[in-house]
Amino acid sequence: MRVSTSELQQSSINTVLDQQSNLLQIQNQLGTGRRILSPSDDPSGATQALNLDKAVKTSEQYQRNNEQAELRLRLEDTVLGETSNVVNRIRELTVQGANASQNQESRQAIAAEMRERVDELQDLANTDDGRGEYLFSGYKTDVEPFVREGEGVQYRGDQGQRDTQVGPSRRIDSSHSGYETFMDIPTGNGDFQVSVNEDNEGRARLANEEVIDDSVDFNGPYEILFEEDADGDMQFEVVDGDGDPVLDENGDPVAGPYQDGAPIEFDGRSVTFEGEPEDGDSFSVDSAPRQSLFQTVDNLIEAFDSRADDGADRAKLETEIYEALENMDAALGSLNLTRAETGARLNALESELRANEAARLDLETELSRVEDLNYAEAISRFQQQQAGLQAAQQSYAQIQNLSLFNYI
Incomplete structure (x- = not known):
């Protein structure tokens, strides 16, 4: 085989260039700390690193989602706590207004503070998360949920609950709708409610209403009527x-002489009145409706403003106060339940946060194993490559002087 001088020199140059390229590759690896600089360096490892990097970024997004959901839930918990404080203050004012020493003028002064408090409730219910998104508007986060229209507060949001993806297979609700929190609240004892007839002229007032046998279905509405008999004694009938007369378990009508403070029992329910009714007075008994917290306070303000101090109006006011206190207790119970759900969600977020953090650490560890450089091994290769380049350069210097003309 004949090898020309030019071919020999070109082969030497190619060897030097290859050694330089290899040295540059190792230099870049040492400079970046990464073993894989391009997919061609390790196609399988590059694919694995790409998938791992994607999984790490996804995990980091879950963490950001978690933090945003936690912010909303903690803010919601604070708002609900402040709302409970306001409702408790209104309840204190209600008890104060129920005192026999209060007159219509002083009750109107109490009603004035209640108006300020109900405005405060509306402001709390319209809290946003600092990014212009309302906490209690459901999916309509850009719509102010509670507005006063006419004589009452109306809800303009929807009943949706925003949920957030906080893990590969975990979504957690990060809000409660304003409808369920402030509008859809049970009244009375949650089962039935007694209301006074506006035409009543007596002093009878509601003193108690309770379920005594919850296995019996409520078949109302009912009406409790008061009438005087021929002897002038007050009688009641349900x-x-x-x-038509309501019958007791023995098939007898629920009726008889009225006794101040004695319970009237029917249909598994018990209603107690105090004070003396007038002939023709009546009270209605119906399933407990659901009512907004704002409406409960508005009704109470109206009662404090309008009820006079005479016997009949005073008795009606005391019945309305009894109903309002029950409704506020139901509202406080509903708020506490919502806060409990919020706390449970915060606990779930904290647990998911720890799980995501552990998963992200594992992914980053595996990603490091796949693409990070082993410095000790790389430095050893760098030194070997450097020695190889020096040898190639020295041999080229020798080979380029090999020419027949040097010996002629």
Whole structure:
């Protein structure tokens, strides 16, 4: 085989260039700390690193979602706590207004503070998360949820609850709708409610209403009627919606002489009145409706403003105060339940945060194993490559002087 001088020199140059390229590759690896600088360096490892890097970024996004959901839930918990404080203050004012020493003028002064408090409730219910998104508007986060229209506060949001992806297979609700929190609240004892007839002229007032046998279905509405008999004694009778007598478990009508403070029992329920009714007075008994917290306070303000100090109006006011206190207790119970759900969600977020953090650490460790450089091994290769380049350069210097003309 014949090898020309030019071919020999070109081969030497190629060897030097290859050695320089290899040395540069190791230099870049040492400079970046990464073993894989391009997919061609390790196609399988590059694919694995790409998938691991994607998984790390996804885990980091879950963490950011978690932090945002936690911010909303903690803010919601604070708002609910402040709301409970305001409702408790209104309840204190209600008890104060129920005192026999209060007159219509002083009750109107109490009603004035209640108006300020109900405005405060509306402001709390319209809290946003600092980014212009309302906490209690459901999915309509850009819509102010509670507005006063006419004589009452209306809800303009929806009943959705925003949820957030905080893990590969975990979504957690990060809000409660304003409808369930402030609008859809049970009244009375949650089962039935007694209301006073506006035409009543007596001093009878509601003193207690309770369920004594929850296995019996409520079949109301009913009406409790008071009438004087021929001897002038006050009698009561319970009738159904058609005006027919309600029968007890023995098949006898629920009726008899009225006794101040004695319970009237029917349909597994018990209603107690105090004070003396007038002939023709009546009270309605119906399933407990659901009512907004704002409406409860508005009704109470109206009662404090309008009820006079005479016997009949005073008795009606005391019945309305009893109902308002029950409704506020139901509202406080509902707020506490919502806060408990919020706390449970915060605990779930904290648990998911720890799980995501552990998963991210594992992913980063594996990613480091796949793409990070082993410095000790790389430095050893760098030194070997450097020695190889020096040898190639020295041999080229020798080979380039090999020419037949040097010996002629």
